[in-house]
Amino acid sequence: MSSLEMLALLEMAQGRPLIHGQELRGQERDQAFSRRESLRLAGRWLIGFGKRSLLVLALLALWEVVPRLGLADPAFLPPFSDVIAAGWQLAQSGELYDDVAASLLRALSGFLISVVFIVPLGLAVGWYARLGDLLNQIIEVCRNTAPLALLPVFILLLGIGELSKITMVIYSCAWPLLLNTIAAVKQVDPLLVKSARTMGASPQQLFRKVILPAALPTIFVGVRLASASAMLVLVASEMVGAKAGLGYLIIYSQYSFLIPQMYFGILGITVIGLTFNAVLEALERRLMRWKAAV
């Protein structure tokens, strides 16, 4: 093979000419190419995002247009832009910050306290069959008592302050967490347990190295359900008796006929819910990288 042929082959392999002067131009071209490439990727991402959010964007557009066209009374359904404007004013007065902070504090503290105490309890109940038998009925009774029905009881016993609201959140988070954690432990593939036992795993090692990692995905289902439940119960309890919080903002705005502000409160709850979910999803992806992509 002649050296010229070699050169041609190398060029073909690298996809660009190898002569020095031309190589510079090749680099420029590469840069232009990568710029174009990144633009194209951004464009594709934008299109993808647009496709996925099409219905949401359409809904918002409808919200804007319907009151403006007089198809709905703007007093009861103000256009989306008015709602955002009202929200902007709330944010500037600092009121919004107070309400969001109050709600977040209650939801997060209740949710985290519940996770910290209930998940270990669920693990124990799932692991020790006898403890499960003992607690089974009381769990069923409490679980089937809707948390909101107990709201008056919590207020009577704990007052209308933070304590009753956080207790409500803890209570409502507890059941999805507890039931899913118990189920998670019970559903661990017996073959994995058997396999670990044949390798001489002690009960503690079995628990730490097999039961816990195997149960994690199902426990996470409970965590996601609990976070949704926390928001639901929190808003309701803030509507009944509170001096701050998004639930309070919504009900207070309605009473004062500040309708755009009321809608903004509702949007605030949606955004918090979405954020919670996104954080949990990211955490789940991080912890369970080993799972097959679904």
Place this chain on the structure above:
Amino acid sequence: MSAIKISFEHVRKEFSVRGENGGGLRRFTALEDITLDVRAGEFLALVGPSGCGKSTLLDLLGGLAVPTSGRILLDGRPIAGPARDRGIVFQQYALFPWRTAAQNVEFGLDIAGLKARERRDRARHYLDLVGLAAFADRYPHELSGGMKQRVAIARSLAYDPEVLLMDEPFAALDAQTRETLQSELLRIWRTTGKTIVFITHGIDEAVVLGQRVAIMTSRPGRIKEVIDVPEELHSETEDVRSLPIFGKTRHEVWSLLREEVLKTQQGQSPGNAEAPRADEAERELVHV
């Protein structure tokens, strides 16, 4: 004649099962008077009709269950629970899905309390032995069935057990992968010198792998006969399946097993005429 590694002495295993139609508990005998010696370094294949208690036998050997009567000795001492002197390979791999191939191989070493560095070295060595060094960082769901079973074999070998117990390890694999793994297992057996008890319901597999083949009876399981497999059938170079002696040995095992499969089916369908039953037996034997 080498030393006796495992010795079953009149082992019997009963279970309590709920009768049909939700009736009361009744006793059910899975194994009856099993007496069998396994020599050190031997490859023993165990075949029997389905439901004859092969897996129960393995559970007893693994220390996961206790015989109702009789005893099992390992190096002259009765088995007292599971331990790392016996490694078990299951049909369904039983890999931990949250651990990579290497981390799975490290599991037993982790349990044994080995330092991370030594665990890593040993895991690499055994993954290399089963030809999966390049897949050390893959998760089980990223591996094929054959690869998963190799990882499981490496995991059992990694903590250096004296005995390897295998419960139909290749039954879930396609025919080609199975043959490859069979010859690899023989190679591993030769290099490591482990005692292997290999449970299967495949006659070919038993004859190709075992130095001896123990045939079990239908329920309750007993050892019906133990056949010595001729030395020629363990040639590393020849296609042993094409040797006439292979066909002869296979036929011997087949005839012994056929009687038992027939018995099982008589038990299952007492009203049937003789002829169709024999047909079914043939069909079941074709599968194995």
